[in-house]
Amino acid sequence: MSVKIYNTLKRKKEVFQPIEPGHIKLYVCGITSYDYCHIGHARSALAFDMIVRYFRYLGNKVTYIRNFTDIDDKIIARAAEQNCSSKELANRFIDEFYVDMDKLGVDRPTMEPKATEHIQEMVDLIAELIEKDMAYPSQGDVYYRVGSFPGYGKLSGRKLEDMQAGARIQINENKDDPMDFVLWKASKPGEPSWESPWGAGRPGWHIECSAMSRKYLGDTFDIHGGGQDLIFPHHENELAQSEAANDKPYVNLWIHHGFVTIRDEKMSKSLGNFLTIRDILEHYHPEVLRFFIFSTQYRNPLDFSEAAMQQAMTGLDRLYECLAAVESLPAGTVSDDAEQIASAKDIKKLEEIEDRFQKAMNNDFNTALAQGILFESVKVMNKIRRQAAETLNATDYELLTKSAQTITKLAAIMGILQENPKTYLAAKKSAMLAEIDISEEEIQNLITERNQARNDKNWARSDEIRDQLLKHNIELKDSAEGTGWIIKKG
RNA sequence: GGCGGCGUAGCCAAGCGGCUAAGGCACUGGUCUGCAAAACCAUGAUUCAACGGUUCAAAUCCGUUCGCCGCCUCCA
Numbered sequence A: 001m002s003v004k005i006y007n008t009l010k011r012k013k014e015v016f017q018p019i020e021p022g023h024i025k026l027y028v029c030g031i032t033s034y035d036y037c038h039i040g041h042a043r044s045a046l047a048f049d050m051i052v053r054y055f056r057y058l059g060n061k062v063t064y065i066r067n068f069t070d071i072d073d074k075i076i077a078r079a080a081e082q083n084c085s086s087k088e089l090a091n092r093f094i095d096e097f098y099v100d101m102d103k104l105g106v107d108r109p110t111m112e113p114k115a116t117e118h119i120q121e122m123v124d125l126i127a128e129l130i131e132k133d134m135a136y137p138s139q140g141d142v143y144y145r146v147g148s149f150p151g152y153g154k155l156s157g158r159k160l161e162d163m164q165a166g167a168r169i170q171i172n173e174n175k176d177d178p179m180d181f182v183l184w185k186a187s188k189p190g191e192p193s194w195e196s197p198w199g200a201g202r203p204g205w206h207i208e209c210s211a212m213s214r215k216y217l218g219d220t221f222d223i224h225g226g227g228q229d230l231i232f233p234h235h236e237n238e239l240a241q242s243e244a245a246n247d248k249p250y251v252n253l254w255i256h257h258g259f260v261t262i263r264d265e266k267m268s269k270s271l272g273n274f275l276t277i278r279d280i281l282e283h284y285h286p287e288v289l290r291f292f293i294f295s296t297q298y299r300n301p302l303d304f305s306e307a308a309m310q311q312a313m314t315g316l317d318r319l320y321e322c323l324a325a326v327e328s329l330p331a332g333t334v335s336d337d338a339e340q341i342a343s344a345k346d347i348k349k350l351e352e353i354e355d356r357f358q359k360a361m362n363n364d365f366n367t368a369l370a371q372g373i374l375f376e377s378v379k380v381m382n383k384i385r386r387q388a389a390e391t392l393n394a395t396d397y398e399l400l401t402k403s404a405q406t407i408t409k410l411a412a413i414m415g416i417l418q419e420n421p422k423t424y425l426a427a428k429k430s431a432m433l434a435e436i437d438i439s440e441e442e443i444q445n446l447i448t449e450r451n452q453a454r455n456d457k458n459w460a461r462s463d464e465i466r467d468q469l470l471k472h473n474i475e476l477k478d479s480a481e482g483t484g485w486i487i488k489k490g
Numbered sequence B: 001g002g003c004g005g006c007g008u009a010g011c012c013a014a015g016c017g018g019c020u021a022a023g024g025c026a027c028u029g030g031u032c033u034g035c036a037a038a039a040c041c042a043u044g045a046u047u048c049a050a051c052g053g054u055u056c057a058a059a060u061c062c063g064u065u066c067g068c069c070g071c072c073u074c075c076a
Helices: A039-057 A073-081 A086-104 A119-131 A160-166 A205-217 A228-246 A277-283 A286-293 A306-327 A344-351 A353-362 A367-387 A394-414 A421-433 A440-455 A459-471
Strands: A004-007 A012-015 A023-028 A061-066 A135-138 A141-144 A181-186 A201-203 A221-227 A251-257 A260-262 A302-304 A474-479 A482-487
Touching (some): A004 A251, A023 A039, A023 A205, A039 A086, A039 A221, A039 A251, A039 A277, A061 A205, A086 A277, A086 A286, A119 A135, A119 A141, A119 A201, A119 A205, A141 A228, A181 A205, A181 A228, A201 A205, A221 A228, A228 A251, A277 A286, A286 A306, A302 A306, A306 A367, A344 A367, A344 A394, A353 A367, A353 A394, A367 A394, A440 A459, A440 A474
Parallel strands (some): A023 A061, A023 A221, A221 A251, A260 A302
Antiparallel strands (some): A004 A012, A135 A141, A141 A181
């Protein structure tokens, strides 16, 4: 296996080699649980879900840690608003997070440590940093001495001088240097707090990931991931803490995914342009959201819009329809006498699906290309299916059913095409039917009447019925097997 | 101001120095159909924001300009 991944630290793609062959250790920054998750969180969870699935598909063991930040300023503030404890609030939104993740079919990480359950590890780590004079207590707080870490800025590509010139750092008299960041915060009255050698307080944000990743993955591990907005300061600071404490490289490869945007602007609470996962799932099947998210390579920005979701839905339906059609092929009609439809080129193309798919994924998880390969395959399959007569050549039949299996297997890495194709299409139909003012029975009756009219060559009546149904957004599809219908998208 | 990313057909999106610039959606023409729809087939960028440069060869590398976005403060 040779997977090339873009490494933020090196600013280029490199061939990934786990420290322990066949066992990949991955840490991803999870959510701060104080609200419902939006599509950006979905992209993060889905991107790493896909990456983990792909590594496992290649035969690796993956130890995947994703934390919960369940104590921080926003949680405290929100809990105060809602008259509950920080713990209650955080746990409530962790539960809500799981509701969303389960709907999206996101596999659970190996472990999901919570910050509040690892205070001792953080205190220990801070003590080590003080011991090395990389950190210092001040008025109940503890700060990291940024200037004493020579590599500071190497992940985000910044120089300390440039950052100071930015001068957007708030003045804090407790700090020796304005760039120093907090490891431990003295608690104010009424705030949640834990005992420490420096007095009652709570951990800073960055220290939790350093402490938890060390506990579960060791001093140096393979991959650390998160959104691009975490590169600075969060990951830069984590790196500084861990490398100073452990005297070892922290992480070999950093993966950062791009944002979800709306009208080309970052989704954020302050702009008020965010959509929650559950908002989306109210209107779309989870696989449509997955399909949409994987239609762009994970590092590029992804612009959300209704039109884009509709397009994703149309594409996904197309794939499902092909699979459903292959599933419907009656095995009994296979005959060696039937002419073979598939050309040598078609056969080659379909036999190479998996290789091409892997090649795409090996190039920094290029799911957009991978989806393209699925579409190309479906195109070939549809052609064979379309041209096949009443009886199907055994070679063609084999080819179609095998290809469908391969497609289903590969699509599982992106978490799409995992439902039974007929069930998916039927469920979709009934869901849409619920939004339309006509019952399935009425439709069926009208179709029967229309077919009678067609038999009588009463085209006027036949078209009248078709138009009538069209007014209800029902579109008819005549085929050799009879008349089917779909609901047109409004 | 500092750092980084992006700009490919109407829209979305691959491409990472050299085969005809993937694929999807939409459009148009054809096959099919009583007519449609669906499906299938066919069609579209002599060109990759602009201008220079490197190279036998560039959408791909370098420089300049224009436009958009992100980070530098909590953030997926």
